[in-house]
Amino acid sequence: xxxxxxxxxxxxxxxxxxxxxxxxxxxxxxxxxxxxxxxxxxxxxxxxxxxxxxxxxxxxxxxxxxxxxxxxxxxxxxxxxxxxxxxxxxxxxxxxxxxxxxxxxxxxxxxxxxxxxxxxxxxxxxxxxxxxxxxxxxxxxxxxxxxxxxxxxxxxxxxxxxxxxxxxxxxxxxxxxxxxxxxxxxxxxxxxxxxxxxxxxxxxxxxxxxxxxxxxxxxxxxxxxxxxxxxxxxxxxxxxxxxxxxxxxxxxxxxxxxxxxxxxxxxxxxxxxxxxxxxxxxxxxxxxxxxxxxxxxxxxxxxxxxxxxxxxxxxxxxxxxxxxxxxxxxxxxxxxxxxxxxxxxxxxxxxxxxxxxxxxxxxxxxxxxxxxxxxxxxxxxxxxxxxxxxxxxxxxxxxxxxxxxxxxxxxxxxxxxxxxxxxxxxxxxxxxxxxxxxxxxxxxxxxxxxxxxxxxxxxxxxxxxxxxxxxxxxxxxxxxxxxxxxxxxxxxxxxx
Numbered sequence: 117x118x119x120x121x122x123x124x125x126x127x128x129x130x131x132x133x134x135x136x137x138x139x140x141x142x143x144x145x146x147x148x149x150x151x152x153x154x155x156x157x158x159x160x161x162x163x164x165x166x167x168x169x170x171x172x173x174x175x176x177x178x179x180x181x182x183x184x185x186x187x188x189x190x191x192x193x194x195x196x197x198x199x200x201x202x203x204x205x206x207x208x209x210x211x212x213x214x215x216x217x218x219x220x221x222x223x224x225x226x227x228x229x230x231x232x233x234x235x236x237x238x239x240x241x242x243x244x245x246x247x248x249x250x251x252x253x254x255x256x257x258x259x260x261x262x263x264x265x266x267x268x269x270x271x272x273x274x275x276x277x278x279x280x281x282x283x284x285x286x287x288x289x290x291x292x293x294x295x296x297x298x299x300x301x302x303x304x305x306x307x308x309x310x311x312x313x314x315x316x317x318x319x320x321x322x323x324x325x326x327x328x329x330x331x332x333x334x335x336x337x338x339x340x341x342x343x344x345x346x347x348x349x350x351x352x353x354x355x356x357x358x359x360x361x362x363x364x365x366x367x368x369x370x371x372x373x374x375x376x377x378x379x380x381x382x383x384x385x386x387x388x389x390x391x392x393x394x395x396x397x398x399x400x401x402x403x404x405x406x407x408x409x410x411x412x413x414x415x416x417x418x419x420x421x422x423x424x425x426x427x428x429x430x431x432x433x434x435x436x437x438x439x440x441x442x443x444x445x446x447x448x449x450x451x452x453x454x455x456x457x458x459x460x461x462x463x464x465x466x467x468x469x470x471x472x473x474x475x476x477x478x479x480x481x482x483x484x485x486x487x488x489x490x491x492x493x494x495x496x497x498x499x500x501x502x503x504x505x506x507x508x509x510x511x512x513x514x515x516x517x518x519x520x521x522x523x524x525x526x527x528x529x530x531x532x533x534x535x536x537x538x539x540x541x542x543x544x545x546x547x548x549x550x551x552x553x554x555x556x557x558x559x560x561x562x563x564x565x566x567x568x569x570x571x572x573x574x575x576x577x578x579x580x581x582x583x584x585x586x587x588x589x590x591x592x593x594x595x596x597x598x599x600x601x602x603x604x605x606x607x608x609x610x611x612x
Contacts, residue, residue, distance in 0.1 A: 143160070143162060143173065143175045143190065143191065143325055143326055143327060143329070143330060144175065144188055144189045144190035144191055144298075144299075144315070144326075144329045144330070144332075145188070145189050145284065145287070145329030145330055145331070145332030145333065146177045146179065146186060146187070146188055146332055146333040147186075147187040147188075147189065147273055147278040147279070147280060147284070147332055147333060148183050148185070148186065148187075148278065148279070148333060149183070149184065149185050149277045149278055149279065150277070150279050151184060151277075152181070152183040152184060152185070153279070154181060155179050155180060155181040155182075155183045155333075156179060156180055156181075156333060156334065156335050157177055157178070157179050157332070157333035157334045157338065158178055158179060158180055158334075158338075158339060159177065159178045159338065159339035159340070159341070160175060160176070160177045160178075160330055160338060160339075160340055160341075161175075161176040161177075161178070161206050161210070161314075161341045162174065162175050162176075162325070162340065162341065162342045162343070163205070163206055163209055163314075163342075163343040163344070163345075163519075164325070164342070164343070164344045164345070164346075164549065165344075165345045165346075165518070165519040165520070165521075165522075165523070166321070166323065166344065166345065166346035166347070166350075166523075166549065167321065167521055167522020167523050168321065168522045168523070169320070169321055169522050170318060170319065170320060170321055170521065170522050171318075171319055171320070171321050171322045171323070172316065172317070172318050172319075172515075172518050172519055172521075173316070173317045173319075173325070174201070174205065174206055174314045174315065174316050174317075174515070175190070175314060175315050175317075176203070176206055176311055176312065176313075176314040176315070177311065177312065177330075177333075178310050178311040179310060179311070179333070180310070182305070182307070183305060184304065185276070185277065185278070185302065185303065185304055186255065186302070186303040186304075186305055186312065187273055187276065187278045187300065187301065187302050187303075188257075188300070188301045188303070188312060188315060189269060189273075189288070189298050189299070189300050189301075189329060189332075190298065190299045190301075190315050190317065191291050191296040191297075191298060191326045191329060192296065192297050192298070192299055192317055192319070193295070193296065193297070193319060194297055195319065195320065196317050196318060196319035197317070197318045197319075198262075198299045198315065198316070198317050199315075199316050199511065200256060200257050200260075200301070200312075200313045200314070200315060200316070201313060201314050201315075201316045201510075201511050201515055202313060202314075202421075202422070202509060202510040202511060202515070203251065203252050203254050203311075203313060203314060204251075204418055204421035204422050204510050204515070205314065205418060205514075205515035205516065205519070206314055206343070207249060207250075207251060207252065207417075207421060208249075208414040208417040208418035208421055208516075209343040209414050209530075209532070210249075210341070210343075211247065211249035211411060211412070211414070211417050211431070212400065212401075212411055212412060212413050212414040212417055213343070213395065213396040213411075213414075213530065213532040213559050214247065214411055214559060215376070215395050215396070215559045215560075215561070216244055216247075216410075216411075216559065216560050216561075217365065217367070217373075217374040217376045217560075217561050217562070217563060218244065218367075218560070218561075218562055218563070219367045219369075219562075219563055219566075220367060220562065220563050220564065220565055220566060245430065246430045246431070246432055247411040247412070247430060247431050247432070248431075248432045248433075248434055249417060249421070249431060249432070249433055249434065250434040250436075251421065251433065251434065251435050251436045252309075252310070252311055252436055253306065253308045253309040253310070253311075253436040253437065254309055254311055254312055254313045255303040255304070255305040255306060255309045255311070255312045255313065256303070256312075256313050257301040257302065257303055257312070257313070258302055258303060258304060259301070259302040260299065260300065260301050260302075261299070261300045262297060262298075262299050262300075263297065263298045263299070263300055264297055265292055266288050266289040266291070266292035266293075266298075268298075269288050269292070269298045269300060270285060270288060272300050273300070276302060280332075284329075284332045287328045287329055287331075287332070287543070288329070290328065291326070291328060291329065296326070299315075301315070308436070308437060316515065316518075318518065321522075323548055323549040323550070324546050324547070324548050324549075325352065325546060325547040325548070325549070326546050327542045327543075327545075327546055327547055328542065328543055328546070330542050331539040331542040331543055334539055334542075336538060336539060337389065337536045337537065337538055337539075338536070338537050338538075338539070338542065339534070339535075339536055340392070340534060340535055340536070340537050341532070341533070341534045342392065342532070342533045342534070343530070343531070343532050344530070344531045344532075344533075344549060345519055345520075345523065345528060345529075345530055346523070346528075346529055346531075346549075347523065347524060347527045347528065347529055348529050348551055348552075349394075349397045349529055349531050349551070349552045349554060349555075350531055350549045350550060350551060350552050351392070351394070351531075351533070351549070351550060351552035352392060352533070352547040352548065352549055352550075353547065353548045353549075353550045354390075354545065354547075354548075355387075355390055355391055355392050355535070355537075355541075355547065356387045356390060356391040356392075357391070357392055357393075357394050357533065357552055357554075358383040358384065358386065358387065358391050358392070358393055358394070359383065359393065359394050359554075359557060360376070360379040360380055360382075360383050360393070360561075361379060361382075361383070362561055362564070363564060364379060364564075365379060365561055365562075365563045365564055366563055366564065366565055366566065366567040367563035367565075367566050367567060368566075368567040369566060369567070374563050375567070376561070380393055384535055384536065389535075389536060389537055389538035389540075389541055390537070390538075390541055391535055392533040392534060392535035393533060393534055393535060394531065394532070394533050394552075394554075394557050395532050395533065395534060395557065395559055396530065396531065396532040396557055396558070396559040397529070397530070397531045397532070397552075397554070397555075397556060397557040398529070398530060398556045398557065398558065398559075399528065399529060399530070400413055400414060400415070400528060400530040401413040410559065410560050411430075411431065411559075412428035412429070412430070412431045413428075414516070414530075415516065416428040416431075417431065418514070418515070418516045419516075420433060421433065421510075422509075422510035422514065423510075424510075531552075532559070
């Protein structure tokens with residue numbers, strides 16, 4: 117089969133799968149108690165695996181401060197299964213697609229480099245020697261309930277001391293009227309935890325992302341990071357997908373950094389809270405060595421984070437920070453984890469037992485036998501002892517296997533996007549993942565010149581590394597080299 121025909125077939129298959137919208141699930145809101153009214157949600161880290169017969173979604177919100185309790189309400193369809201999973205999967209996706217910039221090459225006289233046409237060849241750049249991935253301290257759910265009506269969801273929140281604004285209450289009622297069920301989860305974050313174990317939802321194939329509840333607990337803007345595994349590049353409609361202008365990327369030797377963040381702000385600012393930046397879009401590497409110069413692939417990082425394999429080459433895994441208990445002094449929560457109010461549904465397994473490890477610790481709030489008083493999330497802190505991060509074991513079946521199920525391993529395309537969305541945008545309408553124009557977007561970008569080259573000409577200190585070489589110049593440079601080699605060989609032949 118020809119390459120063009122194969123590409124057309126893949127595009128048709130993916131476009132067909134992306135038209136299934138009726139079963140959208142996942143992605144919810146975060147709620148706090150009156151005592152924690154100063155705590156605000158700052159970000160959501162989302163992932164979607166678009167299989168041909170199923171869709172798997174992950175959501176992981178984060179907040180500021182040290183709340184005594186946190187509630188999460190996920191929107192799901194009746195035929196979707198819900199579980200709490202490990203932070204390792206989203207961390208692996210983030211690590212393998214992290215953006216990095218590096219200096220222009222610096223070698224040889226400028227004229228020679230211009231002739232060779234190699235000034236922007238990454239092989240001559242100075243890319244990072246190592247990459248780091250940091251594990252997060254996360255909170256596990258102590259209580260879960262599946263609720264069929266808005267009144268049941270609002271009562272569940274109120275009974276546990278969580279407060280909702282009139283706008284948030286209206287969003288919950290609107291979701292229920294649209295046919296959604298709600299899965300409620302309650303957490304008592306351990307000291308130092310600023311996020312929860314990701315909520316994972318498995319459902320029939322869909323390309324919709326409900327976002328209305330995501331504005332709960334947000335002040336004005338929400339930082340959104342979205343990872344999508346599918347069979348082609350996608351974008352979340354109606355948002356505008358943008359890219360940085362790589363031709364404007366410069367490197368400042370004095371600060372030892374590029375102007376990447378400035379270019380990101382400029383690209384996102386053009387749509388004013390209604391755009392996402394595509395930072396990476398490519399076929400993911402199978403191994404570290406398959407794409408030289410970049411971070412390890414998620415298929416290598418994830419097993420390492422789960423403790424199944426050794427860390428990949430050039431990848432450093434940084435464990436969650438151990439914090440001082442004195443930084444987390446707070447009052448005992450208003451209710452016990454085993455407080456009635458959900459009719460006994462709170463401890464139910466939400467996915468029929470398919471994920472026993474992910475649903476662990478839903479025992480009505482009975483204290484874990486192997487935790488000290490200082491480690492229990494509801495303990496009154498009276499010492500300044502170091503508090504270790506909570507355990508975050510990977511589930512079975514693992515997230516990597518679920519993400520790849522229903523995908524052709526030879527056709528996987530990985531897209532990473534991020535943006536800062538206003539609450540008005542989140543409330544306006546759900547996001548729909550649609551095929552996106554454009555080709556590959558590399559997460560590793562080489563600066564085209566040094567920052568002191570205002571006129572884009574080479575300088576002595578940077579040599580030819582500061583030159584902006586066009587594809588035409590590259591072609592001419594290559595032809596010049598070939599011609600020179602042939603001329604030299606011809607002369608040698610005539611001498612003989």
